[in-house]
Amino acid sequence: MVVAADNMQVPVVDFSQLQNDSHSKSLVIKQIGEACGSFGVFHVINHGISETLIQQAMDVNSSFFGLPLRNKDRFISDDIYKPVRYSPNQGGNLGFSREFLKLYAHPFDVFVSSWPDNPPDYREKMGRLSMEMKKLGVEILEFIMESLNLEATYLKSNIEEGMHIVAINSYPPISTESEMKKIGVVPHTDHSIITILLQTSAGLQVMDQKTGKYESAFSEHKGSIQILVGEHLEVLSNGKYKAVRHQVEQMSRDETRLSVASFLSLGMDEVIEPAVELVDDEERPKRYKGSSLRDFLKHLASGESKPFIETIRI
Numbered sequence: 001m002v003v004a005a006d007n008m009q010v011p012v013v014d015f016s017q018l019q020n021d022s023h024s025k026s027l028v029i030k031q032i033g034e035a036c037g038s039f040g041v042f043h044v045i046n047h048g049i050s051e052t053l054i055q056q057a058m059d060v061n062s063s064f065f066g067l068p069l070r071n072k073d074r075f076i077s078d079d080i081y082k083p084v085r086y087s088p089n090q091g092g093n094l095g096f097s098r099e100f101l102k103l104y105a106h107p108f109d110v111f112v113s114s115w116p117d118n119p120p121d122y123r124e125k126m127g128r129l130s131m132e133m134k135k136l137g138v139e140i141l142e143f144i145m146e147s148l149n150l151e152a153t154y155l156k157s158n159i160e161e162g163m164h165i166v167a168i169n170s171y172p173p174i175s176t177e178s179e180m181k182k183i184g185v186v187p188h189t190d191h192s193i194i195t196i197l198l199q200t201s202a203g204l205q206v207m208d209q210k211t212g213k214y215e216s217a218f219s220e221h222k223g224s225i226q227i228l229v230g231e232h233l234e235v236l237s238n239g240k241y242k243a244v245r246h247q248v249e250q251m252s253r254d255e256t257r258l259s260v261a262s263f264l265s266l267g268m269d270e271v272i273e274p275a276v277e278l279v280d281d282e283e284r285p286k287r288y289k290g291s292s293l294r295d296f297l298k299h300l301a302s303g304e305s306k307p308f309i310e311t312i313r314i
């Protein structure tokens with residue numbers, strides 16, 4: 001049985017169950033499979049990433065975003081292929097706004113030297129958190145593969161060696177002045193296989209695939225993590241699991257909202273296709289063309305408003 005979260009129906013998967021017998025592991029796999037097949041999102045609690053580390057990582061991000069623009073502007077770029085990219089809060093009356101930093105995180109040794117070093121412990125704290133989030137993601141992907149009746153290690157080494165992009169988002173509190181514009185992120189699906197997400201306060205809303213309505217996907221459970229099905233898992237599963245459409249709306253008048261999203265993909269040019277085991281010419285023909293992360297980024301850079309997944313559907 002999938003436990004309902006306190007504030008809505010996004011399923012909650014409790015990883016402390018994994019310390020029990022092997023039956024509990026199959027229960028976790030079943031819960032994850034059901035969650036991916038219905039909501040495309042679930043909360044994970046007792047995942048093993050320490051609250052202290054999460055707090056420390058959020059603190060270095062608050063310090064970074066709190067710096068005067070002159071200390072951050074060297075990271076500003078419109079080039080979406082840049083391994084470190086900062087975007088200041090885009091004001092304006094139309095659309096949504098937030099401040100963000102995007103970091104390539106694998107191979108860590110290659111990229112860390114270009115990450116911010118102000119505050120001085122930024123790289124250490126964010127490096128540790130990024131690696132922990134990826135490790136958790138890789139473990140969850142094993143469960144996801146098993147829930148699809150694939151080998152637990154299906155694509156595991158490709159994902160471990162694949163692209164890992166970490167996005168840190170900062171949403172200012174709503175003020176009378178900003179009420180004219182929305183603060184947050186417009187509806188979208190993520191390009192990743194899965195996204196591992198941490199949020200300091202409510203704001204993430206996911207579309208219920210049955211009703212088309214947006215529901216909150218924040219859990220009051222401290223340190224809980226959200227796992228989102230991305231477009232490349234939709235492809236891999238041949239449509240069994242759908243990428244979850246989501247948006248962010250800042251609701252707080254007093255608090256800056258921070259989130260850390262860890263996107264796991266294959267290598268930049270590695271093509272992902274529906275798993276052959278999940279394709280059946282009669283019952284379930286192949287529903288998506290192969291595509292790579294670079295294909296997605298090209299689509300994004302073209303400014304095309306159509307979701308990428310729609311361009312690769314057969």
Ligand SMILES: O=C(O)CCC(=O)C(=O)O
Pocket residue numbers: 167169185190197199203204246248258259261
């Ligand atoms: O801030 C959040 O909770 C999610 C942000 C998001 O959807 C993204 O960075 O793709």
Ligand SMILES: [Fe+2]
Pocket residue numbers: 188189190246
């Ligand atoms: Fe997203």
